[in-house]
Amino acid sequence: MNLRTIPLSAWIGMAGLAVALVCAAFAPWVAPHGEGDVVGDIWAPLGGDFLLGTDNLGRDLLSRLIYGARTTILVSLAATVLSFAIGMFLSFMAVVRGGIVDQAFSRFNDLMMAIPTLIFALVVLAVLPQETWILVLVMAILDSTRVFRIGRAVALDVAVMEFVEAARLRGEGKLWIIFREILPNTLSPLLAEFGLRFAFAILFLSTLSFLGLGIQPPTADWGGMVKDNKDGIIFGVSASLIPGAAIALLAVCINLVVDWLTKRTSSLKGGRGDA
Amino acid sequence: MPDLLSVRNLKIEATAYPPGEPPRTVTLVDNVSFDLTKGKVLGLIGESGAGKSTIGLAALAYGRGGARIAGGQIGLNGQDILTLGPKEIRGIRGARVCYVAQSAAAAFNPAHRLGEQVIEASLRHRIMSRAEAEKRAVYLFRILGLPEPETFGRRFPHQVSGGQLQRAMTAMALCPNPELIVFDEPTTALDATTQIDVLAAIKHAIEETRTAALYITHDLAVVAQVSDDIMVLRRGRTVECGSVRQIIEMPREEYTRALVNVRQSIRQETADQSDPLLKVEKISARYPNGFEVLHDVSLHLPKGQTLAIVGESGSGKSTLARVITGLLPPSEGRISFNRKELTPALKDRSKDDLRRIQLIYQMADTAMNPRQTVRDIIGRPLTFYYGLRGAVKTARVKELLDQIEMGNGFIDRYPAELSGGQKQRVVIARALAAQPEVILCDEPTSALDPLVAQGILELLMRLQKETAVSYLFITHDIAIVRAIADSVAVMHRGRLVRFGPRSKVLSPPFDDYTDLLLKSVPEMEVGWLERVLEARRMESTGN
Numbered sequence: 001m002n003l004r005t006i007p008l009s010a011w012i013g014m015a016g017l018a019v020a021l022v023c024a025a026f027a028p029w030v031a032p033h034g035e036g037d038v039v040g041d042i043w044a045p046l047g048g049d050f051l052l053g054t055d056n057l058g059r060d061l062l063s064r065l066i067y068g069a070r071t072t073i074l075v076s077l078a079a080t081v082l083s084f085a086i087g088m089f090l091s092f093m094a095v096v097r098g099g100i101v102d103q104a105f106s107r108f109n110d111l112m113m114a115i116p117t118l119i120f121a122l123v124v125l126a127v128l129p130q131e132t133w134i135l136v137l138v139m140a141i142l143d144s145t146r147v148f149r150i151g152r153a154v155a156l157d158v159a160v161m162e163f164v165e166a167a168r169l170r171g172e173g174k175l176w177i178i179f180r181e182i183l184p185n186t187l188s189p190l191l192a193e194f195g196l197r198f199a200f201a202i203l204f205l206s207t208l209s210f211l212g213l214g215i216q217p218p219t220a221d222w223g224g225m226v227k228d229n230k231d232g233i234i235f236g237v238s239a240s241l242i243p244g245a246a247i248a249l250l251a252v253c254i255n256l257v258v259d260w261l262t263k264r265t266s267s268l269k270g271g272r273g274d275a
Numbered sequence: 276m277p278d279l280l281s282v283r284n285l286k287i288e289a290t291a292y293p294p295g296e297p298p299r300t301v302t303l304v305d306n307v308s309f310d311l312t313k314g315k316v317l318g319l320i321g322e323s324g325a326g327k328s329t330i331g332l333a334a335l336a337y338g339r340g341g342a343r344i345a346g347g348q349i350g351l352n353g354q355d356i357l358t359l360g361p362k363e364i365r366g367i368r369g370a371r372v373c374y375v376a377q378s379a380a381a382a383f384n385p386a387h388r389l390g391e392q393v394i395e396a397s398l399r400h401r402i403m404s405r406a407e408a409e410k411r412a413v414y415l416f417r418i419l420g421l422p423e424p425e426t427f428g429r430r431f432p433h434q435v436s437g438g439q440l441q442r443a444m445t446a447m448a449l450c451p452n453p454e455l456i457v458f459d460e461p462t463t464a465l466d467a468t469t470q471i472d473v474l475a476a477i478k479h480a481i482e483e484t485r486t487a488a489l490y491i492t493h494d495l496a497v498v499a500q501v502s503d504d505i506m507v508l509r510r511g512r513t514v515e516c517g518s519v520r521q522i523i524e525m526p527r528e529e530y531t532r533a534l535v536n537v538r539q540s541i542r543q544e545t546a547d548q549s550d551p552l553l554k555v556e557k558i559s560a561r562y563p564n565g566f567e568v569l570h571d572v573s574l575h576l577p578k579g580q581t582l583a584i585v586g587e588s589g590s591g592k593s594t595l596a597r598v599i600t601g602l603l604p605p606s607e608g609r610i611s612f613n614r615k616e617l618t619p620a621l622k623d624r625s626k627d628d629l630r631r632i633q634l635i636y637q638m639a640d641t642a643m644n645p646r647q648t649v650r651d652i653i654g655r656p657l658t659f660y661y662g663l664r665g666a667v668k669t670a671r672v673k674e675l676l677d678q679i680e681m682g683n684g685f686i687d688r689y690p691a692e693l694s695g696g697q698k699q700r701v702v703i704a705r706a707l708a709a710q711p712e713v714i715l716c717d718e719p720t721s722a723l724d725p726l727v728a729q730g731i732l733e734l735l736m737r738l739q740k741e742t743a744v745s746y747l748f749i750t751h752d753i754a755i756v757r758a759i760a761d762s763v764a765v766m767h768r769g770r771l772v773r774f775g776p777r778s779k780v781l782s783p784p785f786d787d788y789t790d791l792l793l794k795s796v797p798e799m800e801v802g803w804l805e806r807v808l809e810a811r812r813m814e815s816t817g818n
Contacts (some may be wrong), residue, residue, distance in 0.1 A: 117599065161641050162636050162638065162641045162642040163641065163642055163643050163644045165602070166634065166636070166642055166705075167635075168602075169600055169601075169602070169621070169634055170629060170655070170656060170659060170709075171626050171629040171630075171631065171659070172659070173626070180644075182645055183643070184646035184647075185644065185645065185646055
């Protein structure tokens with residue numbers, strides 16, 4: 001890999017991601033005020049004492065945004081990682097085992113995908129207790145159906161290659177074939193997919209929070225902040241637009257990086273893909 | 276008589292982008308000159324990377340994959356086509372100069388009927404009316420010996436065989452009545468028995484239509500049958516150029532001599548067949564859909580010997596290897612190894628049974644994980660079967676690299692950083708690392724250039740001498756069989772036609788199929804094709 005070959009757009013994306021990650025990691029030190037502290041008037045304008053103004057309860061919007069990055073990114077990242085772990089393992093297993101296992105997994109996956117994700121999530125989350133780990137789990141399972149589909153498609157192409165057959169002839173176990181033979185050769189497209197899914201997870205979490213089923217107050221989270229401040233729009237207050245813009249910017253940054261990763265995705269013939 | 280095609284000091288360049296280095300210019304073809312008169316055929320021969328296809332395409336003023344013509348002149352009937360604009364060049368391509376690609380299966384559009392595609396160029400260039408073009412297509416189908424020439428054009432590409440498709444492509448090239456045709460390895464992907472028909476058809480069609488041709492191939496024996504002159508190329512330069520007779524019988528250059536003498540017998544056969552190591556008895560095998568691919572095949576292979584299995588594609592020879600490895604359990608029959616019966620299915624075999632039988636593939640590219648280094652590829656069987664780790668493993672990998680005549684410097688390379696011959700050597704080393712008793716070789720040399728293939732064969736024979744390993748060598752190349760086999764099995768449509776010691780199988784009296792197979796292998800002499808065709812004609816009139 002050569003630093004000079006990374007395009008400008010990818011650098012911009014990575015810079016944006018770095019800012020978000022620093023905010024998430026060091027929120028208590030970066031933020032000027034506490035997460036739930038009421039520090040001023042309701043819906044104070046931009047500039048002045050507070051850089052981005054205050055929200056509907058008089059809390060500093062910038063601080064909430066920084067703390068919100070923490071929950072939003074953490075929950076989305078956990079959900080995405082979990083969904084990839086589940087989806088990839090099951091899809092690779094389906095490919096390696098084939099036959100009835102493949103059929104069972106794939107048809108069950110079709111069944112899951114036939115139900116609209118948002119409605120499914122709303123129903124399940126309304127029934128289950130409102131805890132963060134349950135939220136992560138539900139998001140991960142719903143998203144893993146998408147990962148399963150792409151994982152199976154990519155792995156099918158690799159599993160018919162002769163080096164996989166050679167490993168099988170050697171007597172290697174299923175886990176070796178999945179993790180050592182198939183996984184390294186599917187990593188590039190799946191990494192690109194990971195970036196996309198991460199962006200979707202942020203949007204999905206924000207949607208849930210906006211509907212009141214995501215992160216529960218007073219914990220800050222970008223989607224929830226849009227919801228809290230939505231009434232201000234009627235009075236010409238921009239407070240709800242700022243967390244909305246943060247969501248959009250993060251999604252754009254992730255996609256810039258993902259675009260670059262996708263371009264780097266090498267075919268099997270091209271070798272290591274660092275050309 | 277003025278030259279139809281006259282190439283002067285042709286130079287073709289491309290830009291390479293090596294990883295981690297600034298781009299640099301590489302010369303693909305350097306200072307090549309030749310002339311071709313009307314009605315003559317010039318054979319361009321050389322190994323891959325010699326620049327022969329690049330020169331062939333340059334006759335259409337075309338550079339493939341970033342190649343650009345950097346210097347020289349290409350005169351077509353006295354006009355330098357390199358100075359023409361895009362519009363005029365379009366007028367030449369497909370009308371005055373036509374191209375026949377190696378893989379007809381990939382070159383035809385599967386969604387259109389053959390006839391439409393054959394006459395397309397003639398209509399597009401307004402050379403003839405539709406009725407004339409269709410009439411000419413039928414005429415060409417007839418002289419190319421295609422079945423039912425009147426209705427052949429109504430078929431789709433998937434409805435005809437590979438050999439017929441290649442002939443249809445020749446018809447497509449001949450249809451607009453071009454001055455020059457470029458044949459780019461038109462018979463390389465075909466079986467020997469099909470190749471001879473296509474060669475005869477191409478030769479006949481060239482004679483009938485009096486067009487000139489550039490014939491590109493890596494097989495000297497093939498080019499000797501169809502060409503008038505031969506140009507030998509290596510690394511983009513001319514090695515030597517002369518008449519077919521001179522090149523074959525009195526090659527001037529060392530390299531040409533090596534090409535002519537390739538695959539002379541490497542070893543004598545061992546006649547003793549008494550103690551079989553691997554024994555296949557009355558094997559039949561079916562695909563899951565019930566199609567029977569192998570029927571009642573029995574053979575045996577003694578320790579330290581080579582059994583060659585020959586046959587054309589679809590004869591079931593690769594399937595036999597899959598049955599022996601256990602990938603496709605047989606529907607009937609049994610396989611025994613060291614007098615002990617082998618379990619039919621792969622998943623029931625013990626680790627030690629798996630270790631004893633190793634497989635070498637035809638395409639070394641796909642047989643190695645592109646994300647593993649040579650160290651991992653060769654080292655894995657060492658860890659898996661023998662539990663070697665760390666320094667001991669590295670030492671053994673280096674030892675194996677020595678055995679396959681590759682230096683220690685290759686140990687951390689990825690497959691993409693190796694040449695075709697080196698890749699195949701690494702695959703051989705991976706098989707050797709298991710210390711097997713039998714290696715099944717599935718056409719390990721057919722994707723390689725003749726001289727590289729020769730090196731691989733010599734390596735395999737040397738390893739056999741050193742380790743007493745047995746080979747089951749699957750091939751369609753009779754010359755290889757003659758060079759290395761102790762015993763030979765001829766297969767045709769899933770059945771064993773003939774089996775026995777090499778000297779017996781390859782000498783008369785023959786059965787019909789073996790006779791056809793042996794007579795279809797081009798020999799490196801002038802006039803071989805005519806003699807075979809003459810003999811066939813005599814036979815058919817005699818019957």
